[in-house]
Amino acid sequence: MGEFDFIAQHFRPLAGRGAMELRNDGATMALPAGEELVLSSDTMVEGLHFLPDDPADTVARKLLRCNLSDLAAMGARPRHYMLNVSVPAGRHYDENWFTKFASGLAADQKQYDISLLGGDTTGSPSPLMLNVTILGSVRQGEVLRRDGAQPGDGVWVTGSLGRAALGLQVRLGKLDGGEASLVEAYRIPTPRVGLSLYGIVSAAMDISDGLVQDCGHIAEESGVAITLFEEKLPFTSEVMAHMATHREMILLGGDDYELLMTCPPTQEDALQVHCREHNVPLTKVGTVTEGQGVTMLDKQQQTISFSRTGWQHF
């Protein structure tokens, strides 16, 4: 099957309005009056961001959801995406694999009300490379940023932390117990789209590289210090069960795709009400102060020192 048949079979059914059925090299997109475009792009490389034997449909869904999480962090409504795939020959990435891959895309297109706009398909000499550029929109000037945290604000996170990081260890055979739900958390994150946090939070981002490192981004961009309290961090019991043996991995682990926000005290009620109305768990985990850097305190109010801060790609 050639490139054009491949695109027609697997991706044309996913094409939305503006995609011109993927028959062009490009696509168009209209923007509602008074809105601005919000974009983000994430690449997933076989062996680095997913494993060769991960199910194709979960690889597809994670690819979309990492990008959806970036939009959520900016307060944008998801609309479309561009998909780029570079496919190694002579491997197991065949018709069956891509049929399943496309079914994962289709499921999340439906769930998040988005559609495929276009992209590119090439060969690859070695790993399977997947890239999505996602397009959303937000009312003009209402994008959430990282640089608005102020001393006195609280630090909040959605959901729970550490499950995906442990799930990866299970997948790598490095964690006994093999809880399927941890693997599921690693494979299919839950992007927190659909909230309306403009005017409530002072800064926001998603936790992809680990809580401490991502707090570092907000601290740096906002010119503030952040203190986190270990005992306040939201962990499920299945994560707590590994705390004694994998504490640093849990505290620093990435791939959560939860929202990390700072919020002035005057807006804390509004934040809690809004998240409750959307069934999004919410926990206050720290405070913003003057200064710089990120500190995590243990139950005895002692600073925890880590051997690293989080995930960097190279």
Next chain:
Amino acid sequence: MGEFDFIAQHFRPLAGRGAMELRNDGATMALPAGEELVLSSDTMVEGLHFLPDDPADTVARKLLRCNLSDLAAMGARPRHYMLNVSVPAGRHYDENWFTKFASGLAADQKQYDISLLGGDTTGSPSPLMLNVTILGSVRQGEVLRRDGAQPGDGVWVTGSLGRAALGLQVRLGKLDGGEASLVEAYRIPTPRVGLSLYGIVSAAMDISDGLVQDCGHIAEESGVAITLFEEKLPFTSEVMAHMATHREMILLGGDDYELLMTCPPTQEDALQVHCREHNVPLTKVGTVTEGQGVTMLDKQQQTISFSRTGWQHF
């Protein structure tokens, strides 16, 4: 140097309005009233789309220009781009390489009045992978499409053909003569941005996979047949010098990034005047008729048969 310093050093100076200095995972873009967004995406893989020892600045410029050519084919004005790079460790893709790569991006940003909006940087287990999603805009409803060709239209191309295909052969050591200008054509295409062809041409695309194959796309999308005349194809003398030995490669070769258009007879004067005013060479190379498929006729009006039609990526 970590991921964040790498981005700060090489890519932050390229960031435009809406990019938030690349400090977010995302970016924003406003669209002028009455315009719609036009997007295209192209991936370049080391060993497939460029050679490991190609100069970094020309790799960068080709990456942008392939994408710019897609916008040109849709009649859109280029505005911004998202850049994704996946970098193999332990190779020659080091600080020096990326300094030169960024200088190529900077040169073409200036030349085409575009800026970097955002993107993603990851590692790669093997090849260097580069991807750009380019964003342009066009007056609502005025995007050029591939499906409007009508029987009776002429088929037109800009510039000249075959130089890039021969340039690649020079680079691969498969073509004696080693003309530097052919290599230059392969490395740095000239996207035909800046024309205003809406209402003049009936269909348009850019020639990236080879004239015959790309005519096939217009023929298929428009439901027409296209006949090309070999003797009318625009070749420079340096290309003609290889015609006896490399005819099929020249006639089918890709990477031209010239515009391929169909134009009704009533608009031919307008097309020629417009291209002349913009110093864009223009040649009528064929006709559109009822039927399907693409035929190329030689000087004796005999159908030329090819062993393949053009470039497919897998």
